[in-house]
Amino acid sequence: MAFKIYTKTGDKGSTSLIGGVRVPKNHIRIESYGTVDELNSYLGMVRDMTQDVIVNEWLREIQDRLFTIGSVLATDPGKEVKMKLPDIHDTDVIWLEQKIDEMNETLPEMRSFILPGGQLAASTTHVARCVCRRAERICVGMQQQEEVVPEIIVRYLNRLSDFLFVLARHISHINGVEDTPWRARI
Numbered sequence: 001m002a003f004k005i006y007t008k009t010g011d012k013g014s015t016s017l018i019g020g021v022r023v024p025k026n027h028i029r030i031e032s033y034g035t036v037d038e039l040n041s042y043l044g045m046v047r048d049m050t051q052d053v054i055v056n057e058w059l060r061e062i063q064d065r066l067f068t069i070g071s072v073l074a075t076d077p078g079k080e081v082k083m084k085l086p087d088i089h090d091t092d093v094i095w096l097e098q099k100i101d102e103m104n105e106t107l108p109e110m111r112s113f114i115l116p117g118g119q120l121a122a123s124t125t126h127v128a129r130c131v132c133r134r135a136e137r138i139c140v141g142m143q144q145q146e147e148v149v150p151e152i153i154v155r156y157l158n159r160l161s162d163f164l165f166v167l168a169r170h171i172s173h174i175n176g177v178e179d180t181p182w183r184a185r186i
Contacts, residue, residue, distance in 0.1 A: 042131055055167070099163060107166070122175075
């Protein structure tokens with residue numbers, strides 16, 4: 001028999017963390033990894049929209065890291081877990097920084113804030129950046145509530161949002177679309 005996707009165990013508004021502890025579906029831990037999952041889905045949309053092989057490879061790598069982050073956030077830190085979970089490393093943050101630097105070498109200098117838009121894949125990347133910032137804020141909030149969130153996750157999400165901003169500009173650039181500068185109304 002095939003694996004059933006529905007278990008009916010959440011029908012009353014609770015779900016299990018990795019480790020078996022049940023929590024309400026609006027628990028901050030569920031909110032954190034749900035937001036990371038939302039971010040991952042937007043990055044899948046960007047991959048579907050762009051034909052650039054290198055960008056798609058980068059996004060595939062990031063999606064893998066986001067699954068890792070989701071598994072860490074979905075784990076009850078007070079329970080011993082029998083399965084081996086992957087980790088996020090400093091090298092993952094460094095990789096993002098290297099890609100940011102590579103893209104910045106080809107982009108025109110920014111002289112003002114820019115408005116999201118101009119090309120569908122770039123605009124969707126900006127949406128992903130906003131979702132990434134929300135995931136970061138939730139994780140920081142968890143830390144302030146003394147929930148266990150490894151510092152590397154906050155660092156990774158912070159750098160990833162920077163990466164996504166530059167990637168949006170890069171996608172526009174490789175498609176011949178110029179940034180739209182924001183001009184404050186006076």
